[in-house]
Amino acid sequence: MNKTIIVSNRLPLQVKIENNALNIKPSVGGLATGLKSVHEEGNGIWIGWSGLTEEELDKDLSNQVNKEVTKAKCATVPLTQDDVDNFYFGFSNKTLWPLFHYFMEYTEFDNDQWEAYKTVNQKFADVILENIEDGDTVWVHDYQLLLLPKLIKDKKPNTTIGFFLHIPYPSYEIFRTFPWREELLHGMLGADLLGFHTYDYERHFLSSVKRILRLDVQFNEISYLDRVVKVDSFPMGIDYNKFHNAALSHLNQSNTEKSELQKRLDDHIQAGPDTKLILSIDRMDYTKGIPNRIRAFEYFLNKYPQFKEKVRLVMLAVPSRSDVPQYQKLKRETDELVGRVNGEFSTVSWTPIWYFYRSMPFDNLIDLYTSSQIALITPVRDGMNLVAKEYIATRVNQDGVLILSEMAGASKEMNEALLINPNNFEQLADTLKHAIEMPAEEQSKRIKILQKRLQRYSVEKWAEEFMKSLNDTKKIGKTIVAKKLDEDHQATMISDFKQAKRKLLFLDYDGTLVGFKDNPQDAKPDDKLIQLLDQLNQTENTDVVIVSGRDRETFEDWFADKSYNLITDHGVWLKAKNDDWQMLEILKTNWMDNIQPILQTFVDRTPGTFIEQKKYSLAWHYRKADPELAQIRTIELNTVLTHLIANNDLSVLKGNKVIEIKSSSVNKGRATSRWLTKANYDFVFAIGDDWTDEFMFEDLPENTYSVKVGFKKTKAKYYVKDTEKVRDLLANFTQQ
Numbered sequence: 001m002n003k004t005i006i007v008s009n010r011l012p013l014q015v016k017i018e019n020n021a022l023n024i025k026p027s028v029g030g031l032a033t034g035l036k037s038v039h040e041e042g043n044g045i046w047i048g049w050s051g052l053t054e055e056e057l058d059k060d061l062s063n064q065v066n067k068e069v070t071k072a073k074c075a076t077v078p079l080t081q082d083d084v085d086n087f088y089f090g091f092s093n094k095t096l097w098p099l100f101h102y103f104m105e106y107t108e109f110d111n112d113q114w115e116a117y118k119t120v121n122q123k124f125a126d127v128i129l130e131n132i133e134d135g136d137t138v139w140v141h142d143y144q145l146l147l148l149p150k151l152i153k154d155k156k157p158n159t160t161i162g163f164f165l166h167i168p169y170p171s172y173e174i175f176r177t178f179p180w181r182e183e184l185l186h187g188m189l190g191a192d193l194l195g196f197h198t199y200d201y202e203r204h205f206l207s208s209v210k211r212i213l214r215l216d217v218q219f220n221e222i223s224y225l226d227r228v229v230k231v232d233s234f235p236m237g238i239d240y241n242k243f244h245n246a247a248l249s250h251l252n253q254s255n256t257e258k259s260e261l262q263k264r265l266d267d268h269i270q271a272g273p274d275t276k277l278i279l280s281i282d283r284m285d286y287t288k289g290i291p292n293r294i295r296a297f298e299y300f301l302n303k304y305p306q307f308k309e310k311v312r313l314v315m316l317a318v319p320s321r322s323d324v325p326q327y328q329k330l331k332r333e334t335d336e337l338v339g340r341v342n343g344e345f346s347t348v349s350w351t352p353i354w355y356f357y358r359s360m361p362f363d364n365l366i367d368l369y370t371s372s373q374i375a376l377i378t379p380v381r382d383g384m385n386l387v388a389k390e391y392i393a394t395r396v397n398q399d400g401v402l403i404l405s406e407m408a409g410a411s412k413e414m415n416e417a418l419l420i421n422p423n424n425f426e427q428l429a430d431t432l433k434h435a436i437e438m439p440a441e442e443q444s445k446r447i448k449i450l451q452k453r454l455q456r457y458s459v460e461k462w463a464e465e466f467m468k469s470l471n472d473t474k475k476i477g478k479t480i481v482a483k484k485l486d487e488d489h490q491a492t493m494i495s496d497f498k499q500a501k502r503k504l505l506f507l508d509y510d511g512t513l514v515g516f517k518d519n520p521q522d523a524k525p526d527d528k529l530i531q532l533l534d535q536l537n538q539t540e541n542t543d544v545v546i547v548s549g550r551d552r553e554t555f556e557d558w559f560a561d562k563s564y565n566l567i568t569d570h571g572v573w574l575k576a577k578n579d580d581w582q583m584l585e586i587l588k589t590n591w592m593d594n595i596q597p598i599l600q601t602f603v604d605r606t607p608g609t610f611i612e613q614k615k616y617s618l619a620w621h622y623r624k625a626d627p628e629l630a631q632i633r634t635i636e637l638n639t640v641l642t643h644l645i646a647n648n649d650l651s652v653l654k655g656n657k658v659i660e661i662k663s664s665s666v667n668k669g670r671a672t673s674r675w676l677t678k679a680n681y682d683f684v685f686a687i688g689d690d691w692t693d694e695f696m697f698e699d700l701p702e703n704t705y706s707v708k709v710g711f712k713k714t715k716a717k718y719y720v721k722d723t724e725k726v727r728d729l730l731a732n733f734t735q736q
């Protein structure tokens with residue numbers, strides 16, 4: 001039976017050594033809850049780091065850990081102290097975390113730490129590869145493991161891989177500054193499904209893929225090598241019932257059952273008729289906007305002094321990553337600010353800010369959530385923010401107001417909250433006043449809608465939706481007709497080739513025999529290709545024809561001293577071995593004078609594009625242009641051209657980052673079909689990568705071995721991954 005492997009940096013277990021003995025408890029985080037049905041109840045295993053370094057574990061302890069962890073359906077990735085320092089505190093938290101949260105000034109680009117990141121991703125891959133079998137599904141989590149999807153896919157292509165990013169994905173303008181950007185994107189694209197919290201992160205990712213890797217993206221699908229990678233957004237939810245039910249039982253607590261914290265909170269609430277608690281809970285992280293919040297609260301007290309002694313900000317900041325200098329700086333700044341504001345406003349019976357720097361047990365969190373009439377959540381950047389959702393889930397009487405930063409992913413689903421820009425103190429102060437004074441009916445109206453949505457799209461539902469979508473990626477391949485040319489198909493083909501008496505091979509040039517280059521003239525045949533073509537050309541009873549959209553002049557130049565069979569200009573010219581050039585179609589070219597100036601206006605308005613002037617066609621190339629602008633321009637150009645060419649027997653051909661205008665009567669299908677009549681071929685093979693090659697796939701006889709390069713919609717029977725695979729494949733024909 002196939003299984004699902006979940007992978008995250010940390011296991012859903014708390015592993016500690018106390019008095020030389022192991023203490024292992026399940027951790028109760030949201031992710032563990034959401035994945036329960038995939039992990040414990042399904043046929044799953046969870047792979048991650050235990051939290052203890054190799055140095056902390058002697059052989060005996062390590063065996064014990066492994067035994068206990070296996071019982072919990074987990075497996076550990078062994079990490080040394082150096083790994084943790086350089087991969088976790090280093091690259092993950094000093095590079096990726098700040099960069100992805102738009103804190104460029106905090107971002108370090110350190111090559112040694114990048115190496116450590118790669119090494120540790122490989123360590124994760126090693127443990128996965130020990131546990132994985134064909135047909136299994138893997139779900140990788142978060143920014144510490146961005147390279148992992150590729151490391152698994154390369155070794156185990158017959159597995160389904162999902163990746164979810166729990167933090168924001170930054171805009172292209174930020175991501176492009178990352179020195180190893182290509183490698184990171186290729187790492188992620190090892191997955192079959194990439195999930196983000198919001199549509200904005202999704203589109204930022206797609207924009208990086210289009211601009212940096214220049215891949216083709218259709219809606220939310222990326223054509224990548226011989227696969228399609230799907231990208232989608234799945235906003236993570238919470239364990240709604242857990243928070244809601246805890247709050248319900250809280251309501252019925254007797255005085256003796258109440259915690260000390262609850263009693264103090266009650267004291268404040270009961271101090272007067274309009275006293276209110278404003279709550280904030282976050283990790284002590286510079287992305288959470290803690291100093292801003294304190295300053296804005298100070299501004300509010302100055303602007304609306306009537307609320308002095310009435311409202312109190314209860315601020316819980318949970319210690320986090322305190323080994324990283326920026327976090328230490330933030331802690332000092334927060335201490336200072338709280339001190340300043342409290343010093344400035346406190347009276348004998350009132351301190352404006354209650355500040356806790358610690359983590360609190362679940363029951364105390366419920367005390368805080370249920371006692372606070374307002375939650376003030378003001379991150380400057382946040383992937384999602386679950387605290388905002390938890391606050392809403394605990395409002396069992398449908399009262400309370402959530403003030404939420406629009407920079408948190410959660411704001412995209414929580415429109416009924418009061419959304420603010422955390423940098424706008426004026427707005428923040430006014431929104432606080434609005435929240436304090438909001439009528440009960442309005443509070444309830446907003447909370448009800450929010451609760452309904454959170455209850456429905458819980459963390460369980462989130463995991464279910466992701467898994468469903470991941471499963472569906474298995475079907476993507478089936479909607480495209482071509483089959484992968486695997487070893488069995490290849491063996492049959494080669495054996496047919498060997499048995500045949502008269503053989504014909506049609507080979508497209510660009511994108512098939514050679515990879516793409518920015519400048520078309522740079523895509524010259526290399527020595528290895530020439531060697532391969534020479535060998536093919538000498539193969540007995542075999543006609544090899546290069547069929548290209550290139551112009552005759554270019555091929556004359558590149559293959560000057562060769563006697564190859566060539567078809568150029570998509571089928572205008574033909575040159576048989578040791579023969580002269582022959583024109584297959586008599587064509588007019590007077591249309592060019594009208595179309596050329598129009599193309600020129602597109603060149604002028606679209607930086608990076610240029611016209612390739614061929615004798616019988618005009619090609620507008622946009623490989624180097626901004627992909628989004630190019631997409632708009634191609635639609636525009638298509639409209640303009642369709643209108644103009646209506647009566648001219650011309651057609652517009654969409655190639656790989658090129659639009660070509662040429663005579664309708666010319667195409668690779670007609671030209672190759674004509675060649676076929678030259679002899680009685682009993683083996684025909686045709687290979688190409690582009691739309692223009694579809695004409696030959698369509699027109700050639702039924703028993704042709706037709707092969708597409710790359711995983712795209714096609715009429716060909718088979719597909720192969722890339723030009724490298726094409727050359728390997730062709731080499732087979734030369735072996736007798």
Ligand SMILES: O=P(O)(O)OC[C@H]1O[C@H](O[C@H]2O[C@H](CO)[C@@H](O)[C@H](O)[C@H]2O)[C@H](O)[C@@H](O)[C@@H]1O
Nearest residue numbers: 509510516517518519520523548549623656658
């Ligand atoms: O039929 P083909 O042999 O595949 O030729 C199709 C076109 O190829 C050339 O353009 C493409 O390759 C260039 C070099 O890598 C690249 O810069 C460009 O973006 C591609 O579209 C050629 O310039 C065209 O004339 C051919 O029609």
Ligand SMILES: O=c1ccn([C@@H]2O[C@H](COP(=O)(O)OP(=O)(O)O)[C@@H](O)[C@H]2O)c(=O)[nH]1
Nearest residue numbers: 281283318358359360361384385386387390
């Ligand atoms: O003392 C505390 C305070 C908060 N939390 C939890 O920490 C999580 C914080 O998640 P969020 O998405 O808000 O922020 P992150 O820390 O992931 O950036 C929430 O589930 C809180 O309930 C906790 O376990 N202990």
Ligand SMILES: [Mg+2]
Nearest residue numbers: 508510511690
């Ligand atoms: Mg091509």
